[in-house]
Amino acid sequence: MATPGRVLIVDSSDDSRAVLREALSRNGTEIFEASRSDTGLALARSCRPDVIVVDVDENSQPHPQVSRDFDQATHDGSASVLLLATARRNVEPLAAGEVVAKPYHYAPLIRKIEELLARAA
Amino acid sequence: MPSLFVIRGRDQGTRFELEDDVMSIGRDSSNSIQLHDTEVSRSHAVLRRSGRAFLLADQQSSNGTYLNGRPIKTEELAGGDQVQLGQTLLLYTGFADNANADLSDKVNIVGQIQEDRSSRIVRSMSQEEGSALFGETPAGTQSPWLVRARSNLQIMYRTALAVSHTLDIDQLLGRIMDMIFEWVEADRGCIMLKDVETGLLAPKVRRDRRAPQIEDRITISKTILDYVVEHNEGVLTSNARDDDRWNPAQSILQMGVREAICVPMQGRYDVVGVIYIDTSTSPQQMVKQQGMVDKFTEDHLKLMIAIAHQAALAVEDTSYYKAMVQAERLAAVGQTIATLSHHIKNILQGVRGGSYLMELGLEDHTRAARQPEPDTNTMVDAARMIRKGWDIVEKNQEKITALVMDMLTFSKEREPEPVASDLNQLVSDVVELMAGRARDLGVQLKWKAGEPMPTLMFDPDGMHRAVLNVITNAIDACDCVEDGQVNISSSYAPEEQIARIVVADNGSGIEAADLETIFTLFVSRKGGRGTGLGLPVSQKIMKEHGGRICVESRPGEGSRFVLELPAVPPDAAEPPEEARRTPRRSTGETRATSPSQQQ
Numbered sequence: 001m002a003t004p005g006r007v008l009i010v011d012s013s014d015d016s017r018a019v020l021r022e023a024l025s026r027n028g029t030e031i032f033e034a035s036r037s038d039t040g041l042a043l044a045r046s047c048r049p050d051v052i053v054v055d056v057d058e059n060s061q062p063h064p065q066v067s068r069d070f071d072q073a074t075h076d077g078s079a080s081v082l083l084l085a086t087a088r089r090n091v092e093p094l095a096a097g098e099v100v101a102k103p104y105h106y107a108p109l110i111r112k113i114e115e116l117l118a119r120a121a
Numbered sequence: 122m123p124s125l126f127v128i129r130g131r132d133q134g135t136r137f138e139l140e141d142d143v144m145s146i147g148r149d150s151s152n153s154i155q156l157h158d159t160e161v162s163r164s165h166a167v168l169r170r171s172g173r174a175f176l177l178a179d180q181q182s183s184n185g186t187y188l189n190g191r192p193i194k195t196e197e198l199a200g201g202d203q204v205q206l207g208q209t210l211l212l213y214t215g216f217a218d219n220a221n222a223d224l225s226d227k228v229n230i231v232g233q234i235q236e237d238r239s240s241r242i243v244r245s246m247s248q249e250e251g252s253a254l255f256g257e258t259p260a261g262t263q264s265p266w267l268v269r270a271r272s273n274l275q276i277m278y279r280t281a282l283a284v285s286h287t288l289d290i291d292q293l294l295g296r297i298m299d300m301i302f303e304w305v306e307a308d309r310g311c312i313m314l315k316d317v318e319t320g321l322l323a324p325k326v327r328r329d330r331r332a333p334q335i336e337d338r339i340t341i342s343k344t345i346l347d348y349v350v351e352h353n354e355g356v357l358t359s360n361a362r363d364d365d366r367w368n369p370a371q372s373i374l375q376m377g378v379r380e381a382i383c384v385p386m387q388g389r390y391d392v393v394g395v396i397y398i399d400t401s402t403s404p405q406q407m408v409k410q411q412g413m414v415d416k417f418t419e420d421h422l423k424l425m426i427a428i429a430h431q432a433a434l435a436v437e438d439t440s441y442y443k444a445m446v447q448a449e450r451l452a453a454v455g456q457t458i459a460t461l462s463h464h465i466k467n468i469l470q471g472v473r474g475g476s477y478l479m480e481l482g483l484e485d486h487t488r489a490a491r492q493p494e495p496d497t498n499t500m501v502d503a504a505r506m507i508r509k510g511w512d513i514v515e516k517n518q519e520k521i522t523a524l525v526m527d528m529l530t531f532s533k534e535r536e537p538e539p540v541a542s543d544l545n546q547l548v549s550d551v552v553e554l555m556a557g558r559a560r561d562l563g564v565q566l567k568w569k570a571g572e573p574m575p576t577l578m579f580d581p582d583g584m585h586r587a588v589l590n591v592i593t594n595a596i597d598a599c600d601c602v603e604d605g606q607v608n609i610s611s612s613y614a615p616e617e618q619i620a621r622i623v624v625a626d627n628g629s630g631i632e633a634a635d636l637e638t639i640f641t642l643f644v645s646r647k648g649g650r651g652t653g654l655g656l657p658v659s660q661k662i663m664k665e666h667g668g669r670i671c672v673e674s675r676p677g678e679g680s681r682f683v684l685e686l687p688a689v690p691p692d693a694a695e696p697p698e699e700a701r702r703t704p705r706r707s708t709g710e711t712r713a714t715s716p717s718q719q720q
Contacts, residue, residue: 013467015513019474022506023481103470106477 004028005117008049010040010070011084020053023110029117037066044073050120051113055084057102067098080116084109123175123215127448128441129317130209131157134448134455137211142170146206147180160184160207171197173216177204189390203390212441273424276304280428284435288442290314294326297396297432302328305382305425306416307398309339314386314394314436315350322346322395341397345383350392355384355426357417380417384425386433393436396429460643464524464652471517478510527654530586530661531642537580537665541691544577544584544620545570545611551588552609559596564605566596571612577620578689579666587662590655591624591670591682598628598680613688619668622684631674639672659684 034040123139144153149163162182178195179186187205200215313322359380381399486503489496552568559566599605643653674680
């Protein structure tokens with residue numbers, strides 16, 4: 001099922017970005033990439049993505065704050081923010097579906113992104 | 122900075138730096154200092170800074186807050202204090218004492234000329250001579266009191282020396298017992314230490330003047346032991362004093378008399394154990410001495426108390442040292458496991474991603490091939506995706522190889538295996554290996570081989586790794602700058618007998634404060650990309666060769682790493698056994714090392 005749309009990937013890992021880019025662009029999804037959260041936030045403001053995928057492990061901010069930052073960066077909070085994070089103790093839980101625990105499998109992650117894209121369409 | 126260091130409990134090895142003016146301690150994660158101890162209350166105690174001190178206040182905790190073994194409500198902490206909350210024991214380190222900070226201005230060490238003018242060495246004395254301080258009493262000063270006092274001083278002096286020369290508690294207790302037997306006319310003796318967990322006394326060492334008889338167990342009254350520990354007082358006991366058994370007509374003459382001394386081992390804060398000695402007087406001796414059987418006197422008791430205190434301090438020091446070493450070791454192991462797990466997890470994530478792309482490509486290819494008319498465009502795209510996936514898998518395979526190689530290099534004490542090698546060829550190989558990675562990141566790699574460069578003796582595999590790690594770092598440092606450039610050059614200084622490899626980049630540079638830690642294991646400035654192994658490994662290899670790495674850096678301008686290798690010509694070095702047996706290796710060979718190794 002084709003799920004065109006716009007996805008912003010914020011991840012310091014070249015490999016992870018490359019895999020998501022290749023897999024998502026097969027169906028015509030437009031991909032934007034950033035290796036750092038500051039450039040990611042700037043892209044979120046300028047390119048209006050439907051879904052933002054953020055690897056938060058390298059981000060010093062607590063998870064909910066990262067989510068809020070990206071929500072605000074999309075002006076109206078219209079983009080769905082999907083956080084990739086290592087499960088830790090004592091972390092304030094987020095709403096269901098917003099966090100994918102690391103290490104993750106790519107097939108379910110891609111399916112999750114495509115679901116969010118379909119919801120946004 | 123003041124800190125609390127956990128020396129016992131589940132958080133053993135953790136150091137909490139007291140950075141804030143108010144810091145809460147408790148089991149709950151909302152506390153500044155969280156202790157994973159079920160006997161600690163959710164909000165147990167609070168630390169409040171008061172000038173150059175911290176006040177510790179109990180927050181009506183269920184199990185109380187203890188300072189040096191006694192319960193407190195609010196108390197000011199002093200350096201070396203022990204704080205106990207639940208089962209967790211913490212050691213407080215106070216503010217650094219600056220009183221002596223500027224003493225260098227007040228004490229002068231002057232040159233030889235001035236020294237000669239003012240003073241000269243009149244007499245020198247070795248440690249051994251110094252220990253003869255309490256030696257033979259000079260003639261004419263044979264007062265019994267003076268002789269005894271000198272003897273006691275000598276005992277204490279030797280005790281202090283003995284306990285300061287070992288960090289093994291069993292050995293320490295053995296020495297103490299031996300010395301006691303040397304000075305006191307005891308027949309049997311034992312030292313019992315208090316178990317930190319149960320608080321029960323357990324025998325650690327026993328001595329007998331004569332070979333012990335079968336079933337010759339030392340029986341000590343629990344009442345006496347409890348009294349000694351609880352009252353922190355030494356006792357002198359005799360089974361002859363409480364009755365009229367001294368009457369020769371009584372049957373006691375057939376049994377003899379046993380005298381004993383039991384003293385507490387009082388440490389800085391608590392009793393850590395007891396020392397017990399006893400002696401027996403046979404009926405024959407009693408008759409011979411007409412009932413005078415006081416082998417142990419009050420002086421013996423005093424001396425034993427002093428010895429036991431000295432021994433207790435040494436036991437405490439040794440225990441703390443062991444706990445500290447163990448805690449540091451646990452912390453290091455924990456950090457190593459955490460760091461390596463993180464990197465291995467990232468590598469596995471990469472392998473998983475590459476495999477996923479290959480799977481997608483194979484699915485697309487199969488689907489396109491099964492069409493009545495094969496879709497060649499889709500098949501080409503699928504092949505491209507498989508290629509992309511394979512590249513990612515291969516890159517991560519190289520990463521894990523590099524990680525393992527660095528771990529092996531760092532973990533083992535090894536001697537380099539020098540063979541006559543061409544340094545320029547080696548660097549050229551590394552540059553070639555790194556060219557692809559530099560290209561991917563848009564970094565220009567320039568290499569200028571210094572001539573002449575003689576054939577030198579070094580371990581080519583080790584040097585390859587050392588140079589590779591430094592060049593990898595330089596390329597990565599240029600990742601965030603436009604027109605990134607890494608210039609690599611070599612040179613040979615015959616007058617210094619040193620060969621140099623210079624790796625200079627125009628990357629992000631290193632802050633002065635970070636320069637001190639770039640060779641520290643597991644410290645990386647590259648976030649998740651760095652293992653913190655690369656530069657420490659390079660430095661280790663250079664040191665093994667008798668060389669070093671020098672670094673200059675300016676933030677925003679770039680860094681310059683110089684690897685200095687002592688130039689050993691082949692004829693000056695005795696070739697190792699292995700090198701004599703095997704043909705000379707060429708440095709031009711391809712090695713299974715990684716261009717993607719990241720510091």
